[in-house]
Amino acid sequence: EVQLVQSGAEVKKPGESLRISCKASGYSFTNYWITWVRQMPGKGLEWMGRIDPSDSYINYGPSFQGHVTISVDKSINTAYLQWGSLEASDTAMYYCARVLYCSSTSCYSPFDYWGQGTLVTVSS
Amino acid sequence: DIVMTQSPDSLAVSLGERATINCRSSESILYSINNKNYLAWYQQKPGQPPKLLIYWASTRESGVPDRFSGSGSGTDFSLTISSLQAEDVAVYYCQQYYTTPFTFGQGTKLEIK
Numbered sequence: 001e002v003q004l005v006q007s008g009a010e011v012k013k014p015g016e017s018l019r020i021s022c023k024a025s026g027y028s029f030t031n032y033w034i035t036w037v038r039q040m041p042g043k044g045l046e047w048m049g050r051i052d053p054s055d056s057y058i059n060y061g062p063s064f065q066g067h068v069t070i071s072v073d074k075s076i077n078t079a080y081l082q083w084g085s086l087e088a089s090d091t092a093m094y095y096c097a098r099v100l101y102c103s104s105t106s107c108y109s110p111f112d113y114w115g116q117g118t119l120v121t122v123s124s
Numbered sequence: 125d126i127v128m129t130q131s132p133d134s135l136a137v138s139l140g141e142r143a144t145i146n147c148r149s150s151e152s153i154l155y156s157i158n159n160k161n162y163l164a165w166y167q168q169k170p171g172q173p174p175k176l177l178i179y180w181a182s183t184r185e186s187g188v189p190d191r192f193s194g195s196g197s198g199t200d201f202s203l204t205i206s207s208l209q210a211e212d213v214a215v216y217y218c219q220q221y222y223t224t225p226f227t228f229g230q231g232t233k234l235e236i237k
Contacts (some may be wrong), residue, residue, distance in 0.1 A: 110164035
C-alpha cells in the first residue's frame with residue numbers, strides 16, 4: 001500500500017528554522033517524483049515545487065524559490081521541506097504528494113497519493 | 125503563469141441531482157503532440173488532504189465512483205457528479221499540469237441543498 005506519512009505539527013517563532021518530512025512506503029521511492037503543496041488557512045492549494053528522488057533534480061514555483069528548500073534522503077525514502085527563516089505568512093498546512101507518472105524526459109502529471117499534511121504555525 | 129478560474133465558487137445541489145463545476149484556463153492546456161489535456165480534478169473533504177479524481181481531463185482515477193466524470197478541451201473543462209451523494213460534500217479543485225508552476229483553481233465548495 002502506497003503511503004506518505006508526514007511529520008507532526010510545528011509551532012515556531014518568526015526567524016526560526018524548520019524542516020518537515022514526508023516518509024514514503026509501499027513503492028519504489030526513486031521511481032516517482034515528490035511534490036509539495038501549501039494550503040494557507042481557509043484558502044486554496046498552491047504548488048511549491050517538486051523533486052526527482054533519483055537525482056535530486058528540483059523545480060521550485062517562483063513564489064517559493066529562495067524561501068524554501070526541497071530535498072530527499074533516498075536511503076530512508078524521505079523527502080523534506082525546510083525553511084531557513086520562518087515568517088508569520090508561512091503559517092499553513094503543507095502537503096507532500098507523489099507525482100503519478102514521469103517519463104525519462106519529462107514530468108507533467110497529476111498527484112496521485114498525498115500525505116496527511118503538516119500544520120506549521122509561525123507566531124511570536 | 126496559467127490562471128485557473130473555477131465557477132461557481134459554491135454550489136448547493138439536492139441529493140440525487142446533478143452537480144457541474146466549471147474550470148477555465150487562461151491559455152490552452154491541450155498538448156498537440158499527444159492530444160492530451162493536462163487537467164486534473166481533486167476533491168478535498170474537511171480535515172483531509174486532496175484526493176485525485178480525474179486526470180487528462182476525463183480519465184477517472186482508480187476507485188473513483190463512475191458518477192464522477194470530466195469533460196472539456198483546450199481552455200474549458202467541467203467536472204460532473206451525475207447523482208449527488210451525501211459523501212460528495214467537499215471542495216473541488218481543478219489543476220493544470222501542462223507547465224510549471226502548476227496552478228490550481230480557487231476551489232468550488234459543494235453542499236447539499
